Amino acid sequence: MENLMFCYQCEQTFGGKGCTKSGVCGKIPEIANLQDLLIYQLKGISCYAKPLIEAGKNIDKDIVKFVENCLFTTLTNVNFDAEAHVRLLKESQRIKEAVREQAPEGEYAQAAAYTLSETKEDMLKDSIMAGIMYDQNLDEDIRSLRSTVLYGLKGISAYGHQARFIGYQNDEVDHMYFLGLEATTNDKLTLEDMIRMTMRIGETSVQVMKLLDEANTTRFQNPSPxxxxxxxxxxxxxxxxxxxxxxxxxxxxxxxxxxxxxxxxxxxxxxxxxxxxxxxxxxxxxxxxxxxxxxxxxxxxxxxxxxxxxxxxxxxxxxxxxxxxxxxxxxxxxxxxxxxxxxxxxxxxxxxxxxxxGGFQDEEDKQEILVGFGHHETLSHAEDIVKAVKDGAIRHFFLIGGCDGARPGRSYYTDFAQLVPKDCVILTLACGKYRFNKLDFGTVAGLPRLLDVGQCNDAYSAIRIATALADVFETDVNSLPLTIVLSWYEQKAVADLLALLSLGIKGMYLGPSLPAFLSPDVFQYLVDTFNIKPISTPEDDLKAALKQAVL
Structure with a gap:
């Protein structure tokens, strides 16, 4: 078997098209192909699980946990251990057979009928049919939306996994793993059906981030500065x-x-x-x-x-x-x-x-940065924020968030943050903030100009802050003086983006490059429906943003 792979799930995919010889992330073909086959197995399990869910039956939580773990395992920069994947593959076959016994008779996709081979070598041979590009006749827009659904589910699994670890789960989120995966195998679904499923993944992303927020703030209390x-x-x-x-x-x-x-x-x-x-x-x-x-x-x-x-x-x-x-x-x-x-x-x-x-033998002078501005803390200042906006002390809010990476072009976010006028507030979340979180942005209206909202899953906090402010101003989020500037790297960022789109948020800037898995027509749909804008230059994007909503 030729030692090749195909993966385009992250922003740094080779040439902006796909990694075929090895992953920019460090993933070798063996791992990539075992991951393809593992996802194929999850799709097969989901084909049998879907009719059970539609009949009102709950899927065993151990099976949900397994599917969630596997989705998370295949997310970018998580697991590079071949034997761990082989163990998961063998377990997936046992689970598929168990779910198959419960499912009604009928016609199922090839992924459901497939029986896993015994050895790693044979698994790798079989993995060819599990590849993204295996079906050369598949409509490119359908392929694009199937990939978007899958990558959104991978992002959701990361958040669901964290919540489940401390005892929080949601049946609707759990069911969506199976319903979404089944949709990526279903040739009867039209383009419109797949667009609806993509938006359902976005709604589920909001649900799972809300669940994780509840889990973290209940166990560890609300973040404070x-x-x-x-x-x-x-x-x-x-x-x-x-x-x-x-x-x-x-x-x-x-x-x-x-x-x-x-x-x-x-x-x-x-x-x-x-x-x-x-x-x-x-x-x-x-x-x-x-x-x-x-x-x-x-x-x-x-x-x-x-x-x-x-x-x-x-x-x-x-x-x-x-x-x-x-x-x-x-x-x-x-x-x-x-x-x-x-x-x-x-x-x-x-x-x-x-x-x-033994550790460090000396220490450096203390240097500090400020964290802890989740929705609970930020909204405790809502009265002051509203007054500052009405008085003209705060002109605009910028949410500069998302994942970081090494690819050239990410200096855009540092430059953008530094160009933001001093009468504007910057909210930031996820690791993209490392581009600028050690800079001194000072204060505005008694608040720090740079507010660290939290991790990538704390996009939910940003949503809570924005919707609460919209309620106070008796308007909607799209009418607020708020601009969202996103950097994406892996699949949690896909889940975050779909969450924001499912809430109808428009006019977001996306960079540093566009996802390779978005076909031209699918991307045009996002532009036409949600006014998504690829980033250009910090100066031009900032100028355009400041022309938008003024309360």
């Missing part, structure tokens, strides 16, 4: 990267009194705003910057790294012995910390390694 040190302190340390607050909580609890400093990294930065995490005094700061700089920043450091969700890059040999993965994350040869039956985890290996390495 906290200053976070971004320079190193003396002593042993563990850096926690990813998104999962519960993993961070368990590690903080297990390192109490051991003389180990805990730093957040990447999208873990907003955890410093949660009172139930901030209470741990050895949560001392944030290390480094966005995920794509990790190889340079982790190079030979005298401490450990724990990767809790996505954003893993190929570990260099200089730190491969001190990086650990957990949850769905994996890399061949890297120690993985699994969960026990009750969901708890034992991080003693990470702790012992951190103590052995």
């Amino acid at each position: 906290h200053k976070v040190n971004v320079n190193r302190k003396k002593g042993p340390f563990i850096i926690v990267s990813g998104h999962d607050l519960h993993d961070l909580e368990m590690l903080l609890e297990q390192t109490k009194g051991k003389g180990i400093n805990i730093y957040t990294h990447g999208e873990m930065l907003p955890s410093h705003g949660y009172p139930e995490l901030k209470k741990y005094k050895h949560l001392v700061g944030n290390f480094g910057s966005a995920w794509q700089n990790q190889q340079k920043e982790f190079d030979g450091i005298p401490g450990c790294i724990l990767m809790t969700t996505n954003c893993l890059m190929k570990p260099r040999d200089t730190y491969k012995d001190r990086i650990f993965t957990t949850s769905v994350v994996g890399w061949d040869g890297v120690t993985h910390i699994g969960a026990k039956e009750d969901g708890s985890k034992d991080f003693h290996e990470v702790i012992e390694k951190a103590l052995e390495l």
Whole structure:
């Protein structure tokens, strides 16, 4: 079999068209093709699950959890371990056969009828038929929308996984995994049907972000403003990267009194705003910057790294012995910390390694940045914000959010933020903020001009803030002096974008490049329906934005 692959699910896909020899993310053809086959298996399971859901039957939650885990496993920069994929594939066949026995007789898609081969070698041969481009006769717009639905579901699975880990789930979200996946196999669905399904994925994305917000704010309390040190302190340390607050909580609890400093990294930065995490005094700061700089920043450091969700890059040999993965994350040869039956985890290996390495021998002067402006905190200032807008002290709001990456062109977001006039407020979320969150933007109307709303899933917070302000001004979100400027990298950003579109939000700027999986006609539909604009230059886009809604 020719050692090829095809993947175009992330923004950095080769040539803006698709990775065919290896992934820009570090994914090799073997992993890419096993992931294609795993998704194919999930589609087969979903074909049998759909009629059961339509008959009012709930799918076993262990099966839901499995499908959610698999979707998350195949998200960009999550899992690069071939044997982990083989184990999931074998389990998928057992689950498919179990669901098949419950499903009514009828005609099902090829993915449902397929029986998994026994060996990895044969699985790789079979994976050809699971490839995105396998059906050469498929209408390109249908293919585009099927991919959009799949990538939206992958993003949703990341948020659903975090919520489920601390005991929160939603039946409608759970059902949508199966209904959405089945739709990507259903040749009877028209273009209009697939557009409707894409919007349903957006609605589900809003639901799952609301669920995760409830889970996090109930367990860890509502975020509040906290200053976070971004320079190193003396002593042993563990850096926690990813998104999962519960993993961070368990590690903080297990390192109490051991003389180990805990730093957040990447999208873990907003955890410093949660009172139930901030209470741990050895949560001392944030290390480094966005995920794509990790190889340079982790190079030979005298401490450990724990990767809790996505954003893993190929570990260099200089730190491969001190990086650990957990949850769905994996890399061949890297120690993985699994969960026990009750969901708890034992991080003693990470702790012992951190103590052995000894940590930093000196420390830098403290430098701090401000986090913690979720919807609860920001809306507690609603009266002041409204007055400032009415008095002309605040002219405009800019939400500059999304994922970061290494591809040239992302300096646009730094330049844009620096050009925003001083009578405007910048809201930011996700790791794209590392482009500018150490800059001093000062204050306006008594508020910081730069408000860190949180992680990528906290797009829900931004939605809450915008809709609440629209209610106060007795208008709709599209009539607010608000401009949304999005950078996208992987599939959670796709889920976020679909969430915003499902709410009817128009006029968003999208960059740094357009998704390769959007066909010209599908993109034109988004332009015509939602006035989506590809970014141009910061100067031109800012000028156009400031001409829009004035209350």
